[in-house]
Amino acid sequence: MEKVKKTEAEWKAELSPEQYEIVREKGTEAPFTSELNDVKAPGTFKCVACGQPLFTSEAKFESGTGWPSFDRPMDESAVDTEEDNSFLMRRTEVLCSRCDAHLGHVFDDGPADTTGKRFCINGCALEFDES
Ligand SMILES: [Zn+2]
Numbered sequence: 001m002e003k004v005k006k007t008e009a010e011w012k013a014e015l016s017p018e019q020y021e022i023v024r025e026k027g028t029e030a031p032f033t034s035e036l037n038d039v040k041a042p043g044t045f046k047c048v049a050c051g052q053p054l055f056t057s058e059a060k061f062e063s064g065t066g067w068p069s070f071d072r073p074m075d076e077s078a079v080d081t082e083e084d085n086s087f088l089m090r091r092t093e094v095l096c097s098r099c100d101a102h103l104g105h106v107f108d109d110g111p112a113d114t115t116g117k118r119f120c121i122n123g124c125a126l127e128f129d130e131s
Contacts, residue, residue, distance in 0.1 A: 011024050023103070
């Protein structure tokens with residue numbers, strides 16, 4: 001896979017201010033603000049910055065947190081994870097493996113009957129393609 005590398009000025013020109021703050025500056029959108037929270041139709045959630053397919057509707061579940069939540073990525077290689085100890089919390093950051101966009105975090109309190117993982121993803125970092 002070829003990595004997408006762009007300068008911060010290029011990203012800024014391509015993304016909306018809100019998208020830029022989340023994917024490049026590791027921001028977090030306010031909960032219950034993304035229209036993708038309620039998406040239940042079959043389809044693919046892609047990286048808003050580079051278009052790489054990241055999650056499918058099949059993996060989406062209602063977590064009640066106010067952010068789109070998935071129990072697994074579409075493919076193990078679609079996302080990278082990294083330890084994040086900011087804000088005095090021990091969390092695991094989830095990034096797009098192709099362009100290093102910050103997507104959200106992954107926690108171990110997901111659905112016990114599937115993977116047990118909860119990928120808590122900013123809707124602003126995603127683009128939905130209905131299939
Ligand atoms: Zn990406």
